[in-house]
Amino acid sequence: MRYRHLRRTVIAVLATIAFILIFGLAVRAILEAEHTRQLARRWIEETAAGFGAELEIGDLHWGIFPPSLRLQQVEFGAAGIEAEIEALQVDLARLRLTQRTVELGRVGASGVRLALSGLPERKAGGEPRLKVRVRQLSLDDVTFEGVDLPGKMALDLDGLRSGWSTEGGESRGFAEIAQATVQIGKTEPIEASLLTRFVLDDNGVHFTNYRISSSGFDLQGQGLAGRERVRFEANGQLDLGWLDDFMNGKGLLDGAADVSEPSRLQGCTGPQTSYQTERGVLFRIH
Numbered sequence: 001m002r003y004r005h006l007r008r009t010v011i012a013v014l015a016t017i018a019f020i021l022i023f024g025l026a027v028r029a030i031l032e033a034e035h036t037r038q039l040a041r042r043w044i045e046e047t048a049a050g051f052g053a054e055l056e057i058g059d060l061h062w063g064i065f066p067p068s069l070r071l072q073q074v075e076f077g078a079a080g081i082e083a084e085i086e087a088l089q090v091d092l093a094r095l096r097l098t099q100r101t102v103e104l105g106r107v108g109a110s111g112v113r114l115a116l117s118g119l120p121e122r123k124a125g126g127e128p129r130l131k132v133r134v135r136q137l138s139l140d141d142v143t144f145e146g147v148d149l150p151g152k153m154a155l156d157l158d159g160l161r162s163g164w165s166t167e168g169g170e171s172r173g174f175a176e177i178a179q180a181t182v183q184i185g186k187t188e189p190i191e192a193s194l195l196t197r198f199v200l201d202d203n204g205v206h207f208t209n210y211r212i213s214s215s216g217f218d219l220q221g222q223g224l225a226g227r228e229r230v231r232f233e234a235n236g237q238l239d240l241g242w243l244d245d246f247m248n249g250k251g252l253l254d255g256a257a258d259v260s261e262p263s264r265l266q267g268c269t270g271p272q273t274s275y276q277t278e279r280g281v282l283f284r285i286h
Contacts, residue, residue, distance in 0.1 A: 037061070053078040066105065067092040080118050086111025086141075093135060101131040108138040116146040137173070138163040154189075156181040164200060171200035188246050190214065203227070216242025219259060234259055 041057045048055035058073025069092075074085040093105035142160035149155060157180050164173025174197045183189040196210035204226030211220040216239045223232030236259055244253035 048076075080116060082115040084111075084113040085109055099131070101133060104132065104134045106136045106138070107134050108140075109142075110140040112139065112142040114142070114144045116144070116149075118148040119150065134166075136163070136165045152185045154181075154183045164198075173198055173200070190216075190246070192217075207232075215239070216246070 037060045040062075041060050044057060044060075045055045054075075054077040056075040057071055059071070061070040062068060063070075069090045071088045072086065074083075074088055076083040076085075087108075087110050089106070089108045091105035091107070092102070094103040095101075096103070139160065139162045142157070142162070144155070144157040144160065146153075146155040157177050159178030160175070162173065162175040164171050175194070176196075177194040179191060180194055181189050181191050192212050192214035194210065194212045197208050199206040199208060204224060207223045207225070209220065209222055211218075213219075217236065219234040219236035219238075221233040221235055224230065238257040238259055240253040240255050240257055243249070244251060
């Protein structure tokens with residue numbers, strides 16, 4: 001009698017599991033149907049249009065366990081913003097309805113082309129209705145073109161790779177830029193490559209280390225880009241001939257300079273620079 005009851009329990013459990021699997025497969029089949037995916041694409045595009053943006057999605061797929069969304073050939077346009085994304089995947093981690101927060105597990109994008117004209121205006125009205133947090137971000141093959149940025153600055157980035165992950169409330173990441181071109185006003189553009197590691201928190205971005213290199217300088221150090229202040233420390237070499245051309249100094253500077261943090265030269269408290277000219281005369285400025 002006892003074994004018969006155990007048999008019924010096992011059969012009930014197996015039947016429940018089979019029902020869940022069949023139900024999941026049925027839901028997946030419905031979601032992956034071409035008609036369903038077309039309706040989803042149309043709904044997302046119409047929602048974006050309601051916010052004044054143009055959105056076109058080439059293809060859409062989604063998963064159930066875990067909930068995820070995969071988009072391909074995405075084109076986006078809004079006031080001052082144009083973007084193209086070859087592939088985008090978003091995994092949902094958790095919904096916190098009481099805190100109006102959406103937590104995304106992994107967000108990955110590749111083949112991104114982004115053009116920005118000025119910075120988007122921030123509308124007044126307090127905090128946003130919905131907060132979005134990303135646990136892990138991965139960007140690959142990103143190109144950025146920005147014009148009319150603050151300070152009359154133009155910025156072009158090519159071959160950008162970046163990512164970060166959050167553990168224990170702290171976000172750590174890296175960024176690598178094969179070629180960056182910066183132009184401020186009518187000055188000559190500066191071309192350089194950049195490699196950095198950083199930490200994100202409520203105070204801003206802490207660059208734990210960075211290295212920026214070009215034909216005229218090779219600098220490394222650390223820094224902070226926060227809401228209230230921006231500070232960078234640098235060590236490395238500077239080609240004074242390149243600096244003279246950049247500043248249109250008409251040959252007043254030549255040779256090479258060693259740039260150091262204040263702590264590197266004893267007895268000095270301000271920024272310091274020393275350089276050796278072609279004639280062998282050493283200059284140190286602090």
